[in-house]
Amino acid sequence: MITIFGVPSAALFGQLLLGLINGSFYAILSLGLAVIFGLLNIINFTHGALYMMGAFVAWMLLNYLGIGYWWALLLAPLAVGFVGMLIERNYIAPLSFTNQRQSFVLIGASALGFLLLFYGLRIGPTAAFAGAAAIGVAAASVYAWKRPSQTSTVHVDHLYGLLLTFGLALIIQGLFRNEYGVSGLPYSIPSQLSGGQQIRIFDAPIMFMPNYRGWVIVASLVVCMATWFIIEKTKLGAYLRAATENPTLVGAFGVNVPLMITLTYGFGVALAAFAGVLAAPIYSVNPNMGADLIIVVFAVVVIGGMGSILGSIITGFALGLVEGLTKVFYPEASSTVIFVIMVLVLLVKPAGLFGRAS
Amino acid sequence: MAEAALRAPRAGAAAAPLLAVNNLEAWYGESHVLHGITFDVAPGEVVTLLGRNGAGKTTTLRSIIGIMGKRTGSVTFDGAETIRMPSRSIARLGVGYVPEERGIFASLSVYENLTLPPIVKPGGLSVDQIYELFPNLRERSGSQGTKLSGGEQQMLAIGRILRTGAKLLLLDEPTEGLAPVIVQQIGRTIERLKGEGFTIILVEQNFRFAQTVANRHYVVEQGKVVDMIPNEVLDQNIDKLHRYLGV
Ligand SMILES: Nc1ncnc2c1ncn2[C@@H]1O[C@H](COP(=O)(O)OP(=O)(O)OP(=O)(O)O)[C@@H](O)[C@H]1O
Numbered sequence A: 001m002i003t004i005f006g007v008p009s010a011a012l013f014g015q016l017l018l019g020l021i022n023g024s025f026y027a028i029l030s031l032g033l034a035v036i037f038g039l040l041n042i043i044n045f046t047h048g049a050l051y052m053m054g055a056f057v058a059w060m061l062l063n064y065l066g067i068g069y070w071w072a073l074l075l076a077p078l079a080v081g082f083v084g085m086l087i088e089r090n091y092i093a094p095l096s097f098t099n100q101r102q103s104f105v106l107i108g109a110s111a112l113g114f115l116l117l118f119y120g121l122r123i124g125p126t127a128a129f130a131g132a133a134a135i136g137v138a139a140a141s142v143y144a145w146k147r148p149s150q151t152s153t154v155h156v157d158h159l160y161g162l163l164l165t166f167g168l169a170l171i172i173q174g175l176f177r178n179e180y181g182v183s184g185l186p187y188s189i190p191s192q193l194s195g196g197q198q199i200r201i202f203d204a205p206i207m208f209m210p211n212y213r214g215w216v217i218v219a220s221l222v223v224c225m226a227t228w229f230i231i232e233k234t235k236l237g238a239y240l241r242a243a244t245e246n247p248t249l250v251g252a253f254g255v256n257v258p259l260m261i262t263l264t265y266g267f268g269v270a271l272a273a274f275a276g277v278l279a280a281p282i283y284s285v286n287p288n289m290g291a292d293l294i295i296v297v298f299a300v301v302v303i304g305g306m307g308s309i310l311g312s313i314i315t316g317f318a319l320g321l322v323e324g325l326t327k328v329f330y331p332e333a334s335s336t337v338i339f340v341i342m343v344l345v346l347l348v349k350p351a352g353l354f355g356r357a358s
Numbered sequence B: 001m002a003e004a005a006l007r008a009p010r011a012g013a014a015a016a017p018l019l020a021v022n023n024l025e026a027w028y029g030e031s032h033v034l035h036g037i038t039f040d041v042a043p044g045e046v047v048t049l050l051g052r053n054g055a056g057k058t059t060t061l062r063s064i065i066g067i068m069g070k071r072t073g074s075v076t077f078d079g080a081e082t083i084r085m086p087s088r089s090i091a092r093l094g095v096g097y098v099p100e101e102r103g104i105f106a107s108l109s110v111y112e113n114l115t116l117p118p119i120v121k122p123g124g125l126s127v128d129q130i131y132e133l134f135p136n137l138r139e140r141s142g143s144q145g146t147k148l149s150g151g152e153q154q155m156l157a158i159g160r161i162l163r164t165g166a167k168l169l170l171l172d173e174p175t176e177g178l179a180p181v182i183v184q185q186i187g188r189t190i191e192r193l194k195g196e197g198f199t200i201i202l203v204e205q206n207f208r209f210a211q212t213v214a215n216r217h218y219v220v221e222q223g224k225v226v227d228m229i230p231n232e233v234l235d236q237n238i239d240k241l242h243r244y245l246g247v
C-alpha cells in the first residue's frame, strides 16, 4: 500500500475526490448566487431550498411520471427556473415598487384561494397551501400584466431581500417536510454511470473512482465554464455586466431591464436546481439537503467576494479540496475550516479574495 | 411629400416640433427641482440649454429620456406623449442619451460599450463609420472602457448612440473638462451630425462653444425656461446672457 505523509493513498485521494465533489456543488451554487447578487443586489436565501426542489423535481419526474435522470437534468432546472421567475416577479420585485398594489392582490387571492381549497374543497393542508400560493401568484401575475407597477429609482437595502428570501426558503422547506418527511428518498444512479474505475499510477492502485462522481465533477466544470463564457464573452453577457453596473442607463438605451432581471434570477436558480439533480443520486433526496449546504455556500461566497463570477467558481472548487484535505490531516476541523477561512478573509480582505471593494 | 422632404431642417418654429416639452415638472424624492419647463425643438435643429450650476439642465434631459422617479407635464416626441412611458420605450422611439457622467461601463471593452445600445431605428451609423468619426476608438477597441482618457470616453459615449438610429440626441455637457483640441473635435462632430439631419439638445456651460453649433439657446433658471435667444442675435444679447449665467 502506498502512503503519502503517513496517510494511505486511497484515503487521501478518496477525501480529495469527495472534496472535489463537494466543491462542485459549492461552485455551481455560489456561481448562481453571484450572478443573482450582481444584477439584483439581493442575497438569495431561497437558493438552498430551490436546489432541494431541483432534486425533488427529479424524484417526482421519476416516481410519478417515469421520466429518468437525463431528462430530469434538463426539465428540473427549467421547472425550478420558472418557479424562480414567479418568485422574482411576485415577491422580490415588489420590494422596490413605488406602491404595493400588486402585493395586495397576491395576498388577497392567496387567502381566498386557501379558504376555497382547504375549507371549501377539503384538500389536504400542504396541498391547499401550495395551491393557494399558486392562485395568488396567478392572480398577481394577471394584475401585473394589466397594470404594471413602477419601480422606484431609490435602491432598496439588501437586507429586505435577504429577509424575504430567507422566509420563502423556510416556507418551501416546510412544505416539502410536511409532504415527504425528513428521512430522505432514494434516487438511483443512472445505469450508464454505475460502476467505477480503479485508478493506477505505474500499475500501483491509487484509488477507486465511481463513474457517477467523475461525471458530477465534469458536468459541474462544464456548466460553470459555460456560464462564465456567456457572461464574460458574449453580447448577452455584456448586457448583464452593463446592467449590473448601471441598470438605469441600460434601460435608457432601450433594454428591458426588469425582464433581464427576471430571466437572470430564473437562470441563477436553474443552476441551483441542476446541482440538485446532480446531487440526488449521491445524497438522498431530503427536504433539508439545501439548508445544510447553503450555509457553507454563503461562506464560500463571502470568501470569493460577492458577485465575482470567476471568483465564485474557483473558490467553490478550492474550498471543497481544502475541506477534503482537512478531513485527512486535521479531521477535528473539517466541518469548521471553511468558516475559519471566512473569518480570516473578512479580517484581511473584507471584499473577498476576488471581490472589488466598492 | 416631396416638398416636406425638401424643407430645410432649420425651418425653426414653423415646422412641427420633433420634441415639445410643456410645463414639465420633476422631483428627486421629495425635492421639487423642475417647476414647469416649456420649450420645443424642430427636426434637424440644434438647441442648447444654458444655465447656472444646479439650474435643472441635467434634470430636464433625464426627464425627457424618462429616468426621473417622478415627472409631470407633457413631453411629446414625434407626436407621441412620453410622460408615462418607461425610459426603454422612449429610447425605442428614437431618443439617444449621453449622460453628464458619460456612463462608460468598466466591465465592458470599448467595442462592447460601443455596440451595447440596441438598434432602435434604421439609419444609424455603422461601427466603421463611427471609427472614422473617432479614430482613437478603433485603436483602443479592445481596452477596458474606463481605461480611456476623458476625451475618448466622451467620444465613446457619443459614438455608441449614433449606431442606434436615434433621431434626437441628448448631449449633457459633452465638452466639460476637455482640452481645447478635443472640444474642437467634438464641435466638428456635432456640426457633421447636424448636417446629416440629427436633432440635438446640447447642455452647455460654455456658450462660446454653444454658439458655434447651435440654432437657438434656451436659458434655464431655477427649474424654468426663462428665455430663448436665436443664435443670430446671441452677440447682441451677450450682457443679458452674462447676467443669466452669472459670469
Ligand atoms: N440625485 C439628486 N438628488 C437630489 N437632488 C438633486 C439630485 N441631482 C440634482 N439635484 C438637485 O436638482 C437641481 C438641479 O440639478 P441638475 O443636475 O439638473 O442641474 P444642472 O443644471 O445640470 O447643473 P450642472 O450645471 O451643475 O450640471 C439642483 O438643485 C441639484 O442640487
Ligand SMILES: [Mg+2]
Binding pocket: B057, B058, B059, B100, B172
Ligand atoms: Mg448637469
